[in-house]
Amino acid sequence: MCLAVPGEVVAIEGNKAKVSFSGVFRSVDLSLVAGVKVGDYVLVHAGCAIQVVPPDEARETIQLFSEVFGDDEH
Secondary structure (H helix, E strand, O other): OOOOEEEEEEEEEOOEEEEEEOOEEEEEEOOOOOOOOOOOEEEEEOOEEEEEEOHHHHHHHHHHHHHHHOOOOO
């Protein structure tokens, strides 16, 4: 099974982005997705952004993950 997780792009340098996953920051490769901007939410699989997702959809998915995994901060 594959799992992709939405995160918010907070900085971009070349083909790499700093992405926040509920406050945990990771470097993500943007080579597969064109036109990503700071503030966009991207779906990330294996360290690569695979799709830009609408903010409301990303927030809903993040909320569902936090319910499933017991994250009390959301």
